[in-house]
Amino acid sequence: MNSPRTPRPGGAAHAHHLLFYGSDEQFLAAALPFADDGLSAGESVFIATSRHNAALLRRHLGRQAAQVTFAPAHWHRSPAQALLAFHDRAHTTLGPSRVLGETPWVGLSEDQAREWTRYESLLNLALASTGAWHLCPYDTRALPSGVLHAAQLTHPALTTGTNHRPNPAHVNPEEFSAACDSVPLPDPPTGCAEFRFDGSRQLAELREFTARLARAAALPPERVDSLLVCVDEAAANAVRHGAKGGCCRIWTTPEEVFCEVTDPHGSLNTALAGYLPPVTAQLDGRGLWIIRQLSDAADMRSTPRGTTIRIRMSRRRTPTPP
Structure with missing residues (x-):
């Protein structure tokens, strides 16, 4: 197929086109020209899109x-994991x-959609100066107006495939x-259920409290282990940097x-x-990223009444992240 060439944006900075x-x-x-020209230039081309669009491109x-x-x-399992993978x-x-990355928007809750729009915005920081060029397709036939509007706020450039413009x-992204x-x-x-802790001596009891309720909710074993690490990091953060203690609450939905x-x-x-990978030489800041x-x-x-970290774990078994 002969297609018009898509010139690569100048410079080594990350390009992020909507x-x-x-x-x-x-x-x-x-x-097609996005992938075609990347291959012709000897560039790595990575496609993360819907089954339908992947089949179209293969053909x-x-x-x-x-x-x-x-x-x-399962590439887009969670916004934080997709951000790290890219x-x-x-x-x-x-x-x-070059990356053609299409977020799976259909069927997301309002909270989930908000986190995926944040992910689109933070890609600009995570990939700055990498030379990666991301093309993000949005299907106007299927996506709600709120998602389409948010897309215009998170991408620094627009494209039709052959014409790029700011x-x-x-x-x-930070704003x-x-x-x-x-x-x-x-x-x-x-x-x-509620557990109040005061100092590091009670963190072991907090882990036991969390594990007992997580297992009672039939959380898969590997998810229980992950939740314990998350709760330990959040509580340790409160002990080291905050009030030296705090409160843990646990509840379930179906x-x-x-x-x-x-x-x-x-x-x-x-x-x-916790969104961007921590600098290797620094130990501080890893806890939130791990969570x-x-x-x-x-x-x-964070409000004048303190800081809250709310962790959510699916009760279904999930595939190993990329």
Whole structure:
């Protein structure tokens, strides 16, 4: 297939382009030259999209499809894990690379959609100066207006596939992430299980309390272990940097186990906390990053009343993250 060439944006900085498409033809008109030209330039090309669009690309790329890496089905398991996976891929790939990454928006709750829009914004920080070029397709036929509007705030550039231009609606990633945290967390249900701890001597009891309730909720064993690490990190953070103690509350829904650790005197800039991989030479800051990697979602809020870390674990078995 002869397609118009897509010139690579200048410089070594990360390029992050938003593509709105309303038909298979519009998707292919941008995605094919994007992949085609990357292969011709000897660049790594990685595709993480829907089954339908992946099949379209395989068919139209023909023999070239064998040179493209297609993501496993569970690549977008959680925003934090996808952010790390793309970060690691960009930093371990020699030379420039291209990624066509399409977030699976359909069927997400409002909270889940908010975290995935935050992920799109923070990609700009995680991949800065890597030479990675991300093309993010959004299907205008299937996606709600709120998702389409948010996409315009999280991508610094717009594209049709052959024409790239700056996006005047783009919002600074830290400002966008802070705005996500302006949504208050719902109160825990009345009567949920509660454990108050005061100092590091009670952390072992806190782990036993968490493990007992997690197992009673039939949380898969590997998920119980992950939850214990998350709770330990959140509580240790309160002991070391906050009020020297706090409160842990646990409750369940048919789908998830919620575990909330509150530090009444803690203060935290939650906009970027735990989202970007910590610097290797520094030990501080790893706890929040570990929580985001091991949980299915983690909501963090700081107010004059302290800091709350709410950890969510799916009660279903989930595939190993990429």
